[in-house]
Amino acid sequence: MSYGKSITVYLMDGDSSQRYQVTLDNWNIKAYKIPVGLVAASNSLDSIHTAGVYFLFGYVEGQKSVYVGEAEDVYWRLTQHIPEKDGYIWDNAVVFIASEIGVLDKARVKYLENRFYNIIKDANSYRLLNRNEPTKSTITKYSEDAMEVVIDNIKLIIPVLGYTPFENLISESEFSSENEEIFYIKNTKLQAKCRFNLDIYMFNSDNPQSGLMPFTLLKGSQISNVKSSLRKSLKQLRQECIDSNAIKDGILQKDLRCFDSASYVAGFVLGRSSNGSIELRTNDGQTFKDWLAKRQNNI
Structure with a gap:
């Protein structure tokens, strides 16, 4: 049986073109949507310096593009994504971090990074900017099941923020x-x-x-x-x-x-x-x- 779910979208700066915080009821992981120009101003966001998985959305030659990554300190990693070094431009980062210590750790976020890379690659609706397939960490069956639930929830939240990298498009x-x-x-x-x-x-x-x-x-x-x-x-x-x-x-x-x-x-x-x-x-x-x-x- 399917049940309804409640997603809360908070415009952090009172403007739909700036930062969002998104939460799903009864879930201890939160999402932030951060425009590239507001990364530096996001240093003090709750849990932003913890482990998480993130997506960088933009356009390459007019095609929708995305880079998927992971980090033990999401904020620090975002500051390292420089167009001149990466070779691409992105507009918004969408990051997922846990509000409780231990829910996401290095092994789990690397598992998520690999899974999302392959999901996006198979959908083939966005240009995937990762140069290589991320390494998939080995985790326990318990943790794997828990991360698959995380994946399902992230699939629910990403479209609310205006992105559809997981959907197979008609050619x-x-x-x-x-x-x-x-x-x-x-x-x-x-x-x-x-x-x-x-x-x-x-x-x-x-x-x-x-x-x-x-x-x-x-x-x-x-x-x-x-x-x-x-x-x-x-x-x-x-x-x-x-x-x-x-x-x-x-x-x-x-x-x-x-x-x-x-x-x-x-x-x-x-x-x-x-x-x-x-x-x-x-x-x-x-x-x-x-x-x-x-x-x-x-x-």
């Missing part, structure tokens, strides 16, 4: 290419081209957490310089593409399938805040907004 290849259209972004300085899949777009309207991307910016598209109005996430994506040579001399070197809205495509290409419903047009000049309305009316 884009399962959708037909019959309802695809090519859209262009053109001005006097550049031309870019993207492919749009209507079936994926409609699927996402009922499944907003699917992770499927209906827009693919195509190789050879010309990319403008960044303006101040471009949102932070797109600036980061542009920089990652430049660093990896996916953008070279202002030209996209490979197809980029990481956009869930027309405005994200337009903003990425034009380097500024943009209305993709108008900026994206078919070869005969029809706006994305008008094209989509006509197709949806015929469904």
